[in-house]
Amino acid sequence: MEVLWTVPLLLLIPLLMWTSSTFVFYFKKCFYVAYMMCLALLAIPLCVLKSGGRDVENMRIIRSLVRHVKYFLGLRFEVSGWEHLQTEGPYVIISNHQSSLDVLGLMEILPDRCTMIAKKELVYAGTVGLVCWLGGIVFINRKKTSDAKSVMTDAAKTMLDEQIRLWVFPEGTRNQRGDLLPFKKGAFHLAVQAQVPVIPIVFSSYSNFYLRKEKQFNSGNSSGLCSCFNVFLCVRRSSHAEVLSLLRRHQIEDPPKDRHEGDDVRRHHIPLRQILQRDALGLLEHLQLRNPEQRADAALNTNH
Numbered sequence: 001m002e003v004l005w006t007v008p009l010l011l012l013i014p015l016l017m018w019t020s021s022t023f024v025f026y027f028k029k030c031f032y033v034a035y036m037m038c039l040a041l042l043a044i045p046l047c048v049l050k051s052g053g054r055d056v057e058n059m060r061i062i063r064s065l066v067r068h069v070k071y072f073l074g075l076r077f078e079v080s081g082w083e084h085l086q087t088e089g090p091y092v093i094i095s096n097h098q099s100s101l102d103v104l105g106l107m108e109i110l111p112d113r114c115t116m117i118a119k120k121e122l123v124y125a126g127t128v129g130l131v132c133w134l135g136g137i138v139f140i141n142r143k144k145t146s147d148a149k150s151v152m153t154d155a156a157k158t159m160l161d162e163q164i165r166l167w168v169f170p171e172g173t174r175n176q177r178g179d180l181l182p183f184k185k186g187a188f189h190l191a192v193q194a195q196v197p198v199i200p201i202v203f204s205s206y207s208n209f210y211l212r213k214e215k216q217f218n219s220g221n222s223s224g225l226c227s228c229f230n231v232f233l234c235v236r237r238s239s240h241a242e243v244l245s246l247l248r249r250h251q252i253e254d255p256p257k258d259r260h261e262g263d264d265v266r267r268h269h270i271p272l273r274q275i276l277q278r279d280a281l282g283l284l285e286h287l288q289l290r291n292p293e294q295r296a297d298a299a300l301n302t303n304h
């Protein structure tokens with residue numbers, strides 16, 4: 001008897017998927033969250049067995065478990081500039097932040113010994129939160145700048161002591177308007193404090209397949225066949241040269257005797273942030289180009 005009820009219910013799902021884009025949106029979002037939660041459940045014992053607890057090396061396990069999730073959501077990533085991530089030693093990665101789907105692109109290119117800065121609320125996200133903690137994610141309280149600053153200052157020391165790379169979303173929140181919010185300052189303080197390069201990564205806009213407000217998460221074309229949506233990830237040359245030249249200029253302009261501790265940090269994050277914000281915005285616009293050749297040219301031209 002119960003089986004008789006299950007059959008129409010099971011038929012209802014494909015019917016709704018076929019006819020209602022809002023249903024598709026919620027179905028895919030729920031699937032994504034539930035599946036990530038399950039993957040996290042699998043990852044927890046693996047991380048504990050591998051490292052005995054919280055360790056950036058656990059990100060290798062997390063990365064390998066997450067990489068196939070894109071296939072279920074009909075997403076593919078096209079990456080340009082991989083080579084810029086081959087920079088030795090620690091660095092700060094900055095990237096735009098559109099949605100929790102960014103995690104899929106992030107895991108696609110995540111270099112070894114790289115973890116993230118995230119809002120502290122994420123640690124309470126069940127199994128996903130625990131996995132984030134096991135992966136060494138640095139949690140900050142965005143509502144208390146003084147706390148966030150001291151956590152990030154500690155992170156700068158840890159980066160150097162333990163040769164760790166940190167991925168920061170400098171917009172500080174998700175933004176799907178197709179532009180960039182003004183960058184927060186922490187990532188640039190971090191780079192100058194630790195004296196490490198900043199590597200900018202730009203995700204192309206998701207607006208052709210994912211619109212949160214309009215409840216659109218496309219999954220097929222008009223013929224009903226599954227179509228895939230490409231996200232372009234452009235990794236830019238590191239800004240090490242900028243960090244160094246800013247520091248050198250400062251040393252020339254201000255003889256060491258006039259300098260106070262912390263001056264480098266206070267003054268130099270400002271132009272660095274402005275340069276990178278302008279650069280990333282230009283690249284975001286270029287990535288919207290339809291023709292792959294044009295896009296490659298644009299990436300090369302801005303990769304000076």
Ligand SMILES: CCCCC/C=C\C/C=C\CCCCCCCC(=O)SCCNC(=O)CCNC(=O)[C@H](O)C(C)(C)COP(=O)(O)OP(=O)(O)OC[C@H]1O[C@@H](n2cnc3c(N)ncnc32)[C@H](O)[C@@H]1OP(=O)(O)O
Pocket residue numbers: 036037039040041043061062065066097103116117118119122128131132135137140141142145148149150152153168169170171172173174183184185186187189190
């Ligand atoms: C196997 C299955 C697995 C399943 C799970 C799958 C994956 C899990 C694994 C990984 C997933 C990871 C995903 C992570 C995504 C997380 C995304 C986020 O959470 S985004 C939100 C959090 N991020 C941020 O907020 C970005 C960082 N924020 C900052 O850097 C900010 O600057 C700040 C430190 C929070 C302060 O912000 P505020 O709003 O106060 O603004 P300002 O930037 O203007 O700063 C104010 C003031 O402070 C000075 N300042 C800032 N930082 C520093 C510093 N480090 N040192 C010294 N001073 C600092 C700044 O200069 C300003 O002062 P002034 O104006 O005088 O210059």
Ligand SMILES: CCCCCCCC/C=C\CCCCCCCC(=O)OC[C@@H](O)COP(=O)(O)O
Pocket residue numbers: 032033034036037097099100101103119121122124125128172173174
């Ligand atoms: C309690 C908050 C956490 C909610 C997360 C729910 C669980 C999600 C489950 C599966 C998704 C796996 C990837 C999780 C990483 C998502 C991180 C994220 O995107 O957080 C949002 C944060 O960048 C900015 O927050 P706001 O835009 O300021 O809001």
